[in-house]
Amino acid sequence: MGMTTAKENILLTGARLIHEKGYNNTGLAEILRESGVPKGSFYFYFRNKEDFGLQVIDFYAGFIPQHSGKNALRPGGAPCFAPRELL
Numbered sequence: 001m002g003m004t005t006a007k008e009n010i011l012l013t014g015a016r017l018i019h020e021k022g023y024n025n026t027g028l029a030e031i032l033r034e035s036g037v038p039k040g041s042f043y044f045y046f047r048n049k050e051d052f053g054l055q056v057i058d059f060y061a062g063f064i065p066q067h068s069g070k071n072a073l074r075p076g077g078a079p080c081f082a083p084r085e086l087l
């Protein structure tokens with residue numbers, strides 16, 4: 001497995017914590033502490049917690065076509081939905 005970037009590390013750590021505790025019960029300080037990434041790096045990649053949450057959805061939506069077969073794609077390979085449309 002390749003080395004993850006700081007942004008990927010924040011996304012992966014945050015997604016795990018959100019899965020365990022829920023979005024509203026997961027704080028930025030906890031995400032940063034567990035990921036070992038400085039606070040300034042968070043705000044380099046994300047405007048705020050809401051932007052982070054949307055990027056977590058987009059990040060994991062990239063895995064959907066790989067694991068769900070062709071049903072998740074339109075002809076030509078475009079996704080059937082944009083994850084942000086679900087919010």
